Amino acid sequence: MTAPAIELKGISKSFGPVQANKDISIRVRPGTIHGIIGENGAGKSTLMSILYGFYKADSGEIWINGNETQIPDSQAAIAAGIGMVFQHFKLVENFTVLENVILGAEDSGLLKPSLARARKSLLNLAQEYGLNVDPDARIDEIGVGMQQRVEILKALYREAQILILDEPTGVLTPAEADQLFRILHRLREEGKTIILITHKLREIMEATDEVSVMRRGEMVATRTTSQTTPEELAELMVGRKVLLRVDKAPAQPGGKVLEIRNLHVRDEKGVERVKGINLSVRAGEILGIAGVAGNGQSELLEVLGGMRPGTGEVLLNGQPVELVGANGRAIRDKGIAHVPEDRQREGLIMDFHAWENVAFGYHHDPAYNRGLLMDNAALRADTERKIEKFDIRPADGWLSAKNFSGGNQQKIVVAREIERNPDLLLVGQPTRGVDIGAIEFIHKQIVALRDAGKAVLLVSVELEEIFSLSDRIAVMFDGHVMGERLPDQTDEKELGLLMAGVSGPREATA
Amino acid sequence: MDFITLIQVLDSTIRLTTPLLLACLAGLYSERAGIFDIGLEGKMLASAFLSAAIAYVSGSVWLGLLAGIAASVLLSALHGLASITFRGNQLISGLAVTMLAQGFTVLVAQDWFQQGGRTPSLTGAGRFTGITLPFADALEPVPVIGPIYAELISGHSILVYLAFAMVPLTWWILFRTRFGLRLRAVGENPAAVDTAGISVTGLRYAAVLICGVLCGIAGAYLSTALQAGFVKDMTAGRGYIALAALIFAKWRPWHALWSCLLFGLLQAVALRFQNIDLGGIVIPVQVMDALPYILTVVILAGFVGKAIPPRAGGEPYVKER
Numbered sequence: 116m117t118a119p120a121i122e123l124k125g126i127s128k129s130f131g132p133v134q135a136n137k138d139i140s141i142r143v144r145p146g147t148i149h150g151i152i153g154e155n156g157a158g159k160s161t162l163m164s165i166l167y168g169f170y171k172a173d174s175g176e177i178w179i180n181g182n183e184t185q186i187p188d189s190q191a192a193i194a195a196g197i198g199m200v201f202q203h204f205k206l207v208e209n210f211t212v213l214e215n216v217i218l219g220a221e222d223s224g225l226l227k228p229s230l231a232r233a234r235k236s237l238l239n240l241a242q243e244y245g246l247n248v249d250p251d252a253r254i255d256e257i258g259v260g261m262q263q264r265v266e267i268l269k270a271l272y273r274e275a276q277i278l279i280l281d282e283p284t285g286v287l288t289p290a291e292a293d294q295l296f297r298i299l300h301r302l303r304e305e306g307k308t309i310i311l312i313t314h315k316l317r318e319i320m321e322a323t324d325e326v327s328v329m330r331r332g333e334m335v336a337t338r339t340t341s342q343t344t345p346e347e348l349a350e351l352m353v354g355r356k357v358l359l360r361v362d363k364a365p366a367q368p369g370g371k372v373l374e375i376r377n378l379h380v381r382d383e384k385g386v387e388r389v390k391g392i393n394l395s396v397r398a399g400e401i402l403g404i405a406g407v408a409g410n411g412q413s414e415l416l417e418v419l420g421g422m423r424p425g426t427g428e429v430l431l432n433g434q435p436v437e438l439v440g441a442n443g444r445a446i447r448d449k450g451i452a453h454v455p456e457d458r459q460r461e462g463l464i465m466d467f468h469a470w471e472n473v474a475f476g477y478h479h480d481p482a483y484n485r486g487l488l489m490d491n492a493a494l495r496a497d498t499e500r501k502i503e504k505f506d507i508r509p510a511d512g513w514l515s516a517k518n519f520s521g522g523n524q525q526k527i528v529v530a531r532e533i534e535r536n537p538d539l540l541l542v543g544q545p546t547r548g549v550d551i552g553a554i555e556f557i558h559k560q561i562v563a564l565r566d567a568g569k570a571v572l573l574v575s576v577e578l579e580e581i582f583s584l585s586d587r588i589a590v591m592f593d594g595h596v597m598g599e600r601l602p603d604q605t606d607e608k609e610l611g612l613l614m615a616g617v618s619g620p621r622e623a624t625a
Numbered sequence: 626m627d628f629i630t631l632i633q634v635l636d637s638t639i640r641l642t643t644p645l646l647l648a649c650l651a652g653l654y655s656e657r658a659g660i661f662d663i664g665l666e667g668k669m670l671a672s673a674f675l676s677a678a679i680a681y682v683s684g685s686v687w688l689g690l691l692a693g694i695a696a697s698v699l700l701s702a703l704h705g706l707a708s709i710t711f712r713g714n715q716l717i718s719g720l721a722v723t724m725l726a727q728g729f730t731v732l733v734a735q736d737w738f739q740q741g742g743r744t745p746s747l748t749g750a751g752r753f754t755g756i757t758l759p760f761a762d763a764l765e766p767v768p769v770i771g772p773i774y775a776e777l778i779s780g781h782s783i784l785v786y787l788a789f790a791m792v793p794l795t796w797w798i799l800f801r802t803r804f805g806l807r808l809r810a811v812g813e814n815p816a817a818v819d820t821a822g823i824s825v826t827g828l829r830y831a832a833v834l835i836c837g838v839l840c841g842i843a844g845a846y847l848s849t850a851l852q853a854g855f856v857k858d859m860t861a862g863r864g865y866i867a868l869a870a871l872i873f874a875k876w877r878p879w880h881a882l883w884s885c886l887l888f889g890l891l892q893a894v895a896l897r898f899q900n901i902d903l904g905g906i907v908i909p910v911q912v913m914d915a916l917p918y919i920l921t922v923v924i925l926a927g928f929v930g931k932a933i934p935p936r937a938g939g940e941p942y943v944k945e946r
């Protein structure tokens with residue numbers, strides 16, 4: 116039996132009091148695609164960053180191709196034939212593709228020969244693996260799919276034999292993701308070893324040969340992919356049985372709660388991000404907005420939430436909503452609640468206690484006030500109730516928001532907004548960075564609100580989430596609504612095309 | 626305005642541009658690497674003092690220059706220690722460097738020379754003197770070209786030529802060498818440099834030290850070439866003007882040359898034309914003297930186009946979790 120391409124023995128790593136990796140051991144066979152799956156915060160990225168020399172392990176050994184190897188920094192990792200594509204690309208945005216590729220791997224003090232060699236080498240790699248890029252394009256002028264190919268090329272240019280990809284599909288359309296997996300298979304055929312970190316079960320099942328599961332900093336199992344099931348992996352990830360599908364009754368749509376007519380929105384740079392869209396959401400209905408991040412969905416939510424001005428017409432229960440000079444309070448008073456996309460920046464104040472966060476945006480509510488003073492006792496009592504009802508853990512209202520896990524932070528926001536019993540709930544990326552257990556819970560709450568006859572506008576970049584929650588799906592691309600579909604009359608492939616801006620002939624009747 | 630006056634004003638422009646240009650390029654190296662430096666002023670001041678003091682004591686301007694560079698590099702290292710190693714606030718650290726220099730130079734000057742915080746006047750080998758370029762005398766009588774060559778181009782000190790030669794050299798280093806590529810990268814996205822296996826800390830220290838050397842030359846030029854000795858606060862805000870010029874130049878070497886020349890020209894005009902009589906309305910000398918500073922404020926207020934600084938500028942590099 117050949118030596119494993121990578122063998123980690125007893126790796127531990129702490130960040131202050133948080134132990135990110137506990138005594139982790141793993142073997143990766145050469146020439147395979149090895150998946151590492153786990154929830155956010157399970158320690159996958161930390162482990163791989165240790166392997167790439169970005170962090171130093173507190174203890175443990177790294178063996179490469181049967182030899183123990185010290186990897187104190189990234190240079191040592193590169194020398195050992197390891198390349199890494201980080202979740203957040205490490206590219207210099209105002210450099211060209213070529214300059215990014217040679218950075219740190221220049222042949223000599225002068226750039227000219229290196230640039231010439233890299234240009235040739237890039238052409239060869241492009242042919243060999245289908246990694247097409249324009250070597251002279253600037254990074255900030257190319258799309259994320261191509262940026263990712265640049266990252267892969269960077270690793271291959273350094274002759275990496277082992278390639279680590281951290282959550283590579285988060286920013287890709289389904290078609291781009293398929294293309295990525297074709298490239299990975301091609302690399303495997305050439306004998307390269309690939310480690311794929313992800314929290315998406317589907318990708319593990321489709322692309323990997325073997326899979327290791329991490330939970331709370333520990334390696335809990337390794338399986339041969341063909342001999343396991345998504346259900347088993349999900350259970351290993353969470354530590355208990357989970358429902359992967361949301362159970363919900365068919366929608367009973369009522370009258371139109373939200374109507375958007377010819378809405379235009381510009382961002383702070385004056386670039387038009389929403390280009391005249393028309394949408395409506397009925398009572399008792401969840402409208403899901405699908406799309407690759409950055410196609411105007413965020414701006415749409417922000418306008419409706421009173422965080423950004425826009426032009427056009429928005430009606431709530433037939434009454435016009437201010438689009439310019441609106442503010443969060445006026446919007447909330449009208450019966451719109453908002454779970455913003457970025458809970459840490461817009462949904463919470465991370466250094467404030469949970470009981471303070473639980474009432475943000477509603478501090479003027481008489482229930483929280485006694486004359487001129489805040490009624491802190493009432494606030495804390497309200498917090499106790501919400502902690503209980505939404506199973507927020509740890510159940511301590513005196514903890515700062517930052518001390519809760521992502522899932523529990525999100526529960527605080529969701530509890531605050533849903534408990535106002537709004538006519539319309541705006542919700543952006545409700546489960547980004549949220550563990551599977553909390554996802555299940557948050558999804559149930561959203562569906563319960565719908566069943567109570569309220570309207571929900573959901574924005575998510577996770578197609579799976581869109582499919583499992585939505586009663587109707589609208590796809591946004593480049594500021595336009597490309598089309599609306601009913602979830603049981605479409606599939607990921609069709610939505611993927613719409614997300615990439617390719618228009619389809621079929622239209623759903625809303 | 627006659628031809629000779631024009632030549633004289635331009636000649637003076639070149640002399641006054643030199644310290645600005647050196648300081649501006651110094652700032653360029655530092656800020657391109659992501660370390661903001663508002664301590665250019667302080668480093669120039671420290672160098673101006675120490676180079677004049679050592680030049681006076683030793684009688685050698687070259688020893689003075691070396692001492693000035695050493696003083697400036699020391700302050701640079703301090704700024705590097707605070708902002709790179711200890712990840713402190715770069716503005717505060719830069720400000721501290723300047724305040725330190727403002728106090729120390731006068732204090733030490735008084736202690737050493739007892740002349741009210743100045744150094745004694747430099748003479749002979751204690752000063753940089755003009756270099757007469759070949760054929761300057763022979764060409765002088767030739768109309769137009771003669772005065773331009775003999776007056777404008779020839780006759781400056783070696784530091785002037787060095788400053789102007791630094792412009793193409795800096796461009797070449799920045800855009801044609803490995804070091805330049807890495808320097809620019811570390812100011813834009815240090816994480817990219819780190820994951821490419823290059824030391825972010827090492828690169829940033831290198832940039833900060835180059836900045837120190839150039840500021841040192843700028844300071845020495847002030848007290849040993851432009852003037853003949855150190856006086857209190859003799860930099861007169863040139864470090865800040867250089868920063869304004871750097872922003873105006875959008876952190877590019879050739880643009881830095883043009884914007885420094887503009888500031889130099891304004892200073893030269895103010896020196897030459899004290900009161901300007903515009904048919905009854907007299908523009909007082911104070912307005913002329915204030916011009917470079919007014920332009921600085923205008924530029925810093927962002928009236929001149931949008932300048933996008935290096936993206937990672939001012940941010941200490943911390944590996945993200």
